[in-house]
Amino acid sequence: MPYTYMLQCSDGTFYTGWTVDLEARLKAHNSGKGARYTRSRLPVELVYWESHLSRGDAQRREAMIRKLGRKQKEELVLKNTEGIKE
Template sequence: MPYTYMLECNDGSLYTGWTVDLEARLKTHNKGTGAKYTRCRLPVKMVYWEELPNRSEAQKREAALRKLSRKKKEKLIMETSQTPID
């Protein structure tokens, strides 16, 4: 299943993306071979994710999350109470 996710970077910034494998994607980011944005902000931890029915919906949700203010992203993260994945 596809997922939309948010990472908290070492500098405190948030990165949003989508994937079909959360653990593999997190490892890729932390190896420095993920997104250019996260490469210089390591290590990162996954602080939010949601499962979506298909790739298209995951990409649409990613775009919607990116448009949210930081405050709204933080509220979403707090409301879900997911245990961060390192």
């Protein structure tokens, strides 16, 4: 199943990506084998994810999230955290 996800890096910045294996991708990022952006900002923490029916849907959503401002990304993370608590 394809996922769009957002990581929070050790410097507080966000990284957005997509994958078909969320757990493996998080391990790759934290081992330094993920995106170049996250390699110098380890460790990273998974703070937001959503599943999709197709890779194309996940990629389109990734592009949409990347265009959001920091405040909007923080709101997504907050909504995700509230959903987990409920």
